[in-house]
Amino acid sequence: MLITPDISTASYKRQLAKRFDRASLTYDAYADFQKIVLDRLLMMQPLNKADVVLDLGTGTGQALTALSETLSPTYNIALDLSSRMLVTASERYSTLENTYYVCADAENLPLQSDVCDLVFSSLAIQWCLNPLALFKELYRVVRPGGYVVFSTLSQGSMLEISKAWSGIDDKEHIHQYVAFDTLIDNVTASGLNLLSSALSDIPMWFDSPESAIHSLKKVGASFISSERDQVISPSKWKAFLYEYERQRSELGIPLSYQVAFVVAQRPNRV
Template sequence: MNSLFMASNPSTLYKQQLAKSFGRAAVTYDQHAGFQHQVLASLISMLPKSSFRRTADLGCGTGNALPALITMSDELMALDLSVEMLNVAREKTPNATFICADAEHLPFPSDSVDLFFSSLAIQWTTSHFSLFKEINRALEKGGYWCFSTLCDGSMQEIADSWEKVDGRLHSNQYPHFEEILANLVPSGFVIEDQKCTVITMHFDSVQSAVYSVKKVGASVITDSAHKSYVTPSIWREFVGSYHALHDGIGIPLSYSVAYVVARKV
């Protein structure tokens, strides 16, 4: 197949910013995605032991899930906001259909997909409830919605370090695990498996910890009110504040990760 379809262009400034950020990170993503690889492996291990007629990977990025998904799918579709990310993914798994589209506005008919998969992408959507309703619309009855996403407490070390420097938020805020689960049932899903775990990565410097976020494209601030200009002197203060958290192993950066397997009722 090796096709790339432009289903739609990002319709809001925020989505356009996301597409640009992840597009710039396409060439550096895989070298800095140690955390993302861990989460992906855990999510894949939770997938139902079954084969699927049509599978869609939402926010596929550079396509690291595609080799596993294609072995269980008659037809595999990979969606992302970034054309650059999709171009990298096509090099890894050409026998899929690649679609530049927004997961909140799926280019699929109702009841047409039997597995939706997404690892660490839905935290960028504007509404979990609206997203879940849209996925439920496109899923066949009995189809699966399997995803991982970030929860409250993720990257707390960065938030705490900035708090000591200027009292401002310089990172995104994420919902509680219970809030994510609560949006699934009214969206038409039954939860078959779920867990929330903390993963702590360690780095040899503050710069490396921050780059692990920036170089995968995940540095977009979803709330413009939290954006602020950082002078060199303020940055040095932040580095000193964050470096003080060195725990003997390295500079820690922790993530709270939700994993969910849900089924359309």
């Protein structure tokens, strides 16, 4: 499990979709980190031609143009849990041909088996609750010989926020992401062949603690689903900002991410 919410899976997914619905209009303006990761992941995808491409967790559709121009797919499937993200993407990329926008859950894909040449996903699967089941589902929809190329957050991301909260209260204030080794074990356990993998530390810098937190909220990434979550009192928030400010360096306020980059392939049938 990436996280252990105290509410049902269905309720978690509804709340997650609402969070990204609200972020749909501000996402691109605050997605500097997401763009860095996406650009690197696009360079890793191994194909120069594909018939069917699935952009899993397409968000505002930042990957769609690059995938279309590089691969010239017959069908480009942009799938997301957030209907508002899909509206934004479809309006922004209305001139893209043969692109279909599908509102669905990555862990229960409404696709036939053996249909995709490529499943591409940048910073989306960390929101899934069962990594092994997810990768088995991706194995199912990818054709034999097809590829799964993704990036996701790993354990150790946003430690600056955890450090600032330590000593103030004992609650979780960030998601507990899966460890890199566990992630890779889940990929291979699904039946996919691991072609390449890397774990990268990507630091970002901000003018203030408030702007660092703001950057998370505006892309929908501050969501933590738990009945234990409570409204933070003004005094606790002030204490948190004080502790976070103490981590300032000459570059500014740090917010760092551990990002896994993975290229996997479904084996050809023998």
